[in-house]
Amino acid sequence: MESQAARSEGIRSNLEHWKEVQDAGYFETHPCYNGLTEFGGDGEVAMTERFVKLSPETVMAVIGCGYGRESLAFAKRVKRIYGIDVTPTILAKAVRFISERGVTNFHPVLADEYKAKIPDGLDLVFSIVVMQHLTRDLVRDYFMNLGHKLSADGSIVIQFLEDLIDFQPADAELRAYEPSVSWNMRQLVELARETGLQVVEIISIVATPTCMWHWGHFKRA
Numbered sequence: 001m002e003s004q005a006a007r008s009e010g011i012r013s014n015l016e017h018w019k020e021v022q023d024a025g026y027f028e029t030h031p032c033y034n035g036l037t038e039f040g041g042d043g044e045v046a047m048t049e050r051f052v053k054l055s056p057e058t059v060m061a062v063i064g065c066g067y068g069r070e071s072l073a074f075a076k077r078v079k080r081i082y083g084i085d086v087t088p089t090i091l092a093k094a095v096r097f098i099s100e101r102g103v104t105n106f107h108p109v110l111a112d113e114y115k116a117k118i119p120d121g122l123d124l125v126f127s128i129v130v131m132q133h134l135t136r137d138l139v140r141d142y143f144m145n146l147g148h149k150l151s152a153d154g155s156i157v158i159q160f161l162e163d164l165i166d167f168q169p170a171d172a173e174l175r176a177y178e179p180s181v182s183w184n185m186r187q188l189v190e191l192a193r194e195t196g197l198q199v200v201e202i203i204s205i206v207a208t209p210t211c212m213w214h215w216g217h218f219k220r221a
Contacts, residue, residue, distance in 0.1 A: 022090040041073030044128055051201060051217040052155045054078055058123045061114075061149075063142055063158070064130030068094035068106065074126065075103045082118050086111045120149045125156040132161040132181050139181075143195040147220065156197065156218040160188060165210045188216050196221055 048054070058078035065071045065083030067090065075081045075098060083094050083106055091108035098106045109117045125146045131139050147156065163182035183191075185202055192199045200217040207213045 022085065022087045041070050044070045044126075045073050045077065047203075047215060048074075048124070048126060048157045050203065051157050051215075052124060054124070059121060060124035060126060061109075061118055061122055061146060063125065063127035063146070064133075065094055065108075066090060068097040070126070070128060071106055072098050072101060072103060075106050078105070078124075080105050080107065082107050082109050082114075084109050084111055084114045084118075115145050118146070118149060121151045121154075122146065122149050123151055123154050125150070125154075126158065128159045131158060131183065134181065136181060140191065140195055143191060143197060143218070147195055147197050147218070150220055152220070154220070155200070156216075158216055158218075160214045160216060161207075162204075162212045162214060163210065164212060183214065185214060188214060192218050192221075 045054070054074070054077045056077075056079055059080045060074060060078055061082040061084060062071050062074070063084050065085050068083065071081055071083050071094065083091065085091055085094070085108075088110065091110065095106065095108055134142075143156070150156070160183040161180075162184050163180070185204070188202060189199055191197075197218040198221045200219050202217070203215045205213045205215070
């Protein structure tokens with residue numbers, strides 16, 4: 001069985017990897033983003049509202065907020081949004097991107113500090129296209145700690161990827177550019193159980209011929 005020290009070192013290495021990638025201009029150079037552009041976002045809000053309804057009183061956190069693309073769409077509909085990411089550089093980009101569009105309820109939080117900086121009473125934790133780039137231990141860390149910060153009726157709505165071609169039954173290998181970790185539905189149920197949560201619903205979508213997206217809705221057990 002892997003020791004706690006080894007798990008902690010894996011989490012640290014994963015975070016350090018993403019610090020380097022983000023500081024190197026990840027979104028500016030990634031072919032899917034074409035720079036810090038305002039595209040999409042409303043689709044992520046619509047998917048989230050298939051599980052939970054947003055309101056002007058909603059307080060939420062976004063894991064891996066990046067430069068703020070999805071956070072902008074949510075921020076227009078909620079009271080307060082905490083955006084978690086790994087470096088001051090990417091968080092500064094998010095603050096600038098969102099504030100330039102007249103939105104002022106976004107609060108940046110470094111990943112190293114989220115346990116202390118994000119208050120209890122969250123109504124929603126959201127993430128998309130992030131979990132597949134984190135080690136399983138780091139995902140569990142977020143679920144455990146943010147799960148404890150949920151309000152009594154709070155929810156976690158997060159997208160996971162399942163690789164239909166190169167599925168790894170254990171943890172996926174960290175690749176040179178982007179780590180790629182595949183999650184199946186059984187693993188999501190186990191993740192919830194291990195972190196004191198319960199699965200409310202999972203919606204699965206064939207995203208490409210080689211992968212599925214699992215949108216999971218979790219609540220406190």
